[in-house]
């Protein structure tokens with residue numbers, strides 16, 4: 001998974017119909033949530049931006065949770081007997097999503113995006129509160145060493161760390177994946193990388209995606225429904241910005257992809 005020339009992220013990206021028509025995804029080896037995160041282990045999701053935790057492994061988290069927090073209230077830890085332990089680490093607060101916007105200035109995004117993430121996690125059935133590291137959105141690569149050190153202090157030996165793939169094509173996603181790889185190795189935790197932007201720029205069978213490391217977690221109906229609802233929590237990312245004329249940050253292709261009854265990760 002070495003970094004080659006970074007692929008370009010532009011336009012709407014590869015349509016979900018194109019991915020779903022490709023037999024390669026149906027043929028991937030299956031792994032279930034409990035095998036990936038055994039009882040007693042903790043799933044730690046490290047998200048470069050608020051929404052990556054849901055886009056990458058929202059369905060898996062819904063299957064690991066105890067499903068008992070349907071509403072938008074509640075703040076107890078989900079360390080109970082039923083659900084797995086889940087922790088979410090927010091690397092940035094995602095304040096660079098609307099550059100030049102008067103509708104979504106940085107201060108508003110700094111309040112809104114973490115709030116959206118908490119709502120999304122509750123919709124997944126989790127009452128976990130993300131640990132916010134407050135690194136600059138768009139500037140994670142310059143702080144990769146700092147991030148790795150912060151992560152080492154937060155990780156435990158049996159954790160399973162889920163983060164964005166080191167070849168994902170977005171600088172923050174790649175730097176977060178790299179910092180997680182260093183930190184997981186140092187802490188004795190397991191690393192699982194998940195493509196997010198990769199689905200946008202890659203095409204079925206694309207040789208730039210490490211398919212031989214890929215596994216697929218099939219999601220039950222409840223997890224699919226919860227993930228779909230969780231994506232809708234990211235209201236700031238789903239609307240056209242009247243002040244700049246920019247379309248929604250989350251493209252329709254991304255929203256369609258988040259309705260898949262499975263998630264693909266690289267082991």
Ligand SMILES: [Zn+2]
Pocket residue numbers: 048049052173
């Ligand atoms: Zn992101």
